[in-house]
Amino acid sequence: MIGAGLTGLSTALLLTRDGHRVTVLDRDPPAPAPGTAWESWHRPGVTQFRFAHIMLPRWHTLMRTELPGVLDRLAAAGGFAVNLAGLLPPEVRDGGRPDDDRFDTLTARRPVLEAVLAAGLTVRTGVAVAGLEVRDRHVTGVRLAGGDILTADLVVDCGGRRSALPAWLAAAGCGAPAEERDDAGFVYYGRHFRGPRPPVRGPLLQHHDSVSVLTLPADNDTWAVAFVASGHDRPLRALRDPDRWTAALDRYPLAAHWSAGTPLTGVDVMAGLADRWRSLVVGGEPVATGVVAVGDSACCTNPSLGRGAAIGLLHACTLRDLLRETEPAEADKLARRFAERTAAVIEPLYRATYWFDRHRIAEMEADAAGVTYRPDDQRWAVARALYVAALSDPEAARANLAISSVLATAPEVLAANGLAARVSAIAGGVRYPMPGPDRAGLLAALN
Template identity: 50%
Template sequence: MSGARHVLVVGGGLNALFAAVLLGRDGHRVTVLERDPAEAPEPEVAWEVWQRRGCGQFRLPHYMQARFRHLLEAELPDVADSLVAAGALRYDVLAALPAAVSGGTHDGDDRFATLTARRPVLEAVVARTAAAQPGVRIRRGCTVRALVPGQPALPGVPHTAGVVTADGDEVRADLVVDASGRRSPLPALLADLGAAPPAEEQEDGGFVYYGRHFRGTMPDLRGSVQQWYDSVTVLTLPADNGTWSVTIVGSSRDQQLRALREPERWTAAMRCFPLASHWIDAEPITGVDAFGGPGDRLRRLVVDGRPIVTGLLPLGDAAAFTNPSVGRGTTIGLLHALRLRELLRSSDGAHPGEVAQLWAQDTAAAIEPWYRATVSTSCSRLAEIECDRTGVPAAPDDRWAMAKAMSAGTRRDPAVLRMQLEIAGMLALPPEVLSRPGAVERVLAAGGGAPRYPLPGPARHELLAAAGITVPA
């Protein structure tokens, strides 16, 4: 291919691997440098044997959205096939719901189906595909600790010509991609290179997750995979090979919920949710994993209209990290990796400053709207559960009122359910769905004026009492 480049990817997580496969197939030479030393095992044993200290969420609950399956089947169908062969689950939320809620099967409902798996299984499949891809080399146990300065392409703006590893190896490339995740060391690396600081927007994490994996016969879906209750959210997330996870999500300021780390209390708490409690009637394959959720962060390397560095592009979580409460990170990352492939296709021979600008524009157009929608939902939900916990009212929030009406309406109007699934599955952004003729009226008719928590479930004091959590007087 003309315009083939040597692309060096920092980090070897999901997005690095997706990018490596996509760019390798376009004829680029790709070198992936991953800090964790362990080679990717066969997907069948990945859950049992793969240790990935560099990725804190590696063994924590993951669920892929419907858009993820759409992108995979369209762009990487062999990866979708390999996932299915490794036991990934094609999960059709609508088909799984009772017909009284879904309204039966309609034309086009297939679009809501996803393909999902536990994170180690998913990553092992993508890693195996990347390792077999001609032109791709994956070096594990290789930490990047510095950027190599190149000839500046713009006056006063450092250029990156490669990286230096912890062993002192200098690896040069035509383009460096930072895919080192939410803990990306990029600001420090840029400072050492003499670059101005990136522009960053950050939101407080604020959620804490108490999750547990199970194995057995996949339980039936009585509510949605995400259910809102007084001061907590419950997630029931199907995965591969007859496994799934169940998670109670609360506010990280909620000291009382910390007792849910104990399996007995967690189990007693889960028994309070009639639409979800049957998901724990199976063999647990983990204890209760507690994880204080990280906040959202958007990082830009074009500041005030001018690149702060050239020759380096941020990808996936390193560019836009969304807190896990709505499970969008892997889908956003795959979208971003596909945009990177398009950028390299269209920018053959372009000036490095122009490449930096185009990437910033692409990220703003394709990724930022999902980042903002996710931040909006999670900030509002966090404010609501903080209000549940403290009794201090949250500020009025019209967008959240509409999201709540839509959520309540999903139980009463199958058309509203489908609107909500489009948004949750990342098939359409909320403004797109709500701007359709009659959509707002339909949502309000079905869910406007519903109680704050329409699903059957405990009040906060009942939940705490059931879990044996004492409330200080």
Template identity: 50%
Template sequence: MSEILVLGAGLNGLATAMLLARDGHQATVLERDPAEPHGDNDELWQTWERRGVNQFNQLHFMLPRWTATMAAELPEVLVELERRGGARWNSVRALPEAVTGGAHPGDERFETITGRRPVVEAALAAVAARTPGVTVRRGVRVTGLVTERRLGAPVRVEGVRTAGGGTERADLVVDALGHRSPIAGMLEAAGAPRPHEEREEAGFVYYCRHFSARDGQLPAVTALPLQHFHGMSILTLPGDGNTWGVGFVTSSRDRALRGLREETAWSRAMALVPGMDSWVDGVPLTGVQVIAGIEDRYRRYVVDSRPVATGVVAVGDAWACTNPSIGRGASIGLLHAVLLRDTLQTTPTDRVVHAFDAATEQAMRPWYEATRTFDRHRLAEIDADLAGTPYRTPDPSWAMATALYAAALLDPGALRAQSEIGSMIAMPPEALATPGVLERVMALGTPAPRYPVDAPRHEDLVSAVQGTDPRVTARIANV
């Protein structure tokens, strides 16, 4: 049994602590934000302050891979989430039968239980509070590391320093402080080499709103949760109870659509997008919420085959983060926490850094790279749309991704392959290996229009945002 400090009581920190505690470790979670979750979902949404989580009240979605992993590892979390109104949602079965081809064996793999971020985190916090071996201490700010230096050996992290001069010691410190974690700088201040880091702007901006149903009914689903259009994308994500979220995804370089931050302009633009009527015909829970400054960031605590320090590892977004579009970060973080638990089963805590790094590179980095590669292509495509030029790339994976997207609403097999990839159930080669799927994708998706022919173009959205084009005004008036 080891004494383990987990820094951060977010989704990944709480899950990590519970997984380790159920394996016999003593896990203490230190969280900077002092507020405890309390009240019903509306109170959690309106009053729970989590300043350490900059996307706390933004669009969130729990992927089927997250739900399946929770069901296998921490099933009580799903029970608690459903008790709190978490919505059961099957991204395939929610679509019209004409699109899905009816129920197929195995469609249950696309089911998830989802909710708004405060509700999901409150469910994890409730289960953590009654998990033996887990202690959560809120209102504790970590200011530095307790370290030991031995000649010829890496710096050994033995705990943390906290505001007010206190110290907390442990056999292992787990950084779950997210993509803005200060631990790399603290290691450098303690005399250790700085962890390897790759960092670049993701380049997306989100303009999102949350709604609740007027009549208790969720919107009609006619398309995939992430839809691509000329110069932008649209997210439509169910939440807990009768709530949901809708958002535009644009390029950070698109100044013309920055007016989407205004509610009236947002509504005018959304009225042009086909199939969105029921998604915006609800009781608004928020104005337009803007997420910008998103980064792709990847850290590695082993440099040139040597740990920069021992006694400390990073999980989830503190290790690597990408564009947080449809819940991939939470799923990757949970899988990473399971991997840490499994690594500790065969490796002593004083030697875990190297083993965990190797396991992470093999099992987790492919998910990060796949997400980053897709996002780079999509952002480049959006920027090409704005420039009025076709997007060309020699990368065959992008041609296959666009072909699969085009075929997904035309062929049930392609739909399920697309959903496996989007749900993080499978990587593209595995999803496309089902007999007959690749052939149908190539037949239906190449060549195919990249965007729906009845959808607005970027210039239409700009006119709607600005409210200057009488043709757009007339079109909205008839919606």
């Protein structure tokens, strides 16, 4: 296993539980105890290590059924248990529904999460993989930076967004993986706080004129707040400054109180985040056998929807299930089947997220230019209508939560009971009705 990030650790735990002998390698330092992870763990291998993270209900559901011990340890480490339907305003919560427990989750700051996952495993840390050992396009192991070689029946690449897998395959004379890549163009301006946890007064992801605001509760009375904007939006780069960041947040009545805590960080900025889909089977032929890519190495998406851990865990379960019926020795079959199942289970989630990203970034950029965004794609109008209807209608709220929790796809929920027509009627063409400044008001706050 190359990489002990969120997906790498989860994959290793799943495979170990099934009786596989797993060696996990990571170039970063070892995990400290969860209680000191935020302060003491330096993790250059994961750029987003100190950024806002939420674990979505799909992640929680999978963890509960597949690795329940992780949830017990996370709760003991101060993880924040929350039901997302329970955060809806009373009139939308509507007394609760019998199946609202599907929106349960348990979440924490990223370092705490990873330290909890790592506590269940032995990870060989401070070990950088430098290449693959390959014979006749079959990967037989990895070469470490010091020159040592480790052999393996199967190499699982969980090297994340910046995985060097394509370069390693090329260096070994294998073909290039199929790859689609598009810089989503978003930039994140995020901070963490500690204090009495702020009450939730609006959606955790609030869309406004040219920005979105993320408010994410986390472990041990901490939380994160982030502005999401277009990387091309120069005036909003003022959000790098903590005072201006706070002045801007103050203009959003449903989120302003989320800065009333002790700041744990200044403003952390992250940009250049591509949506990328990678497949190791090209034109029906594996570019190499004996190696698979799982998690962000195979598929990474814009993080404002918070889907990476859920998709990664689902991908890890897909590999685990395949290995229950296919031996690594059946190398060609394993490579093809994993690609097929990844295309069936993971690709639709990737496509849906990518679709959202393209529209939302175009909408933000149109806002910044003072133009109304009106794409031909009718599905975008329906998606926006669902977001608006979810603010007041109990059924629309559950449908919206099911999509954002990665429990269902938009076509699945919108097909039910004529919901698409209903949400359009409820929304009545209104865009994002939550209180907050228009573009001029936001710029005034920043200046």
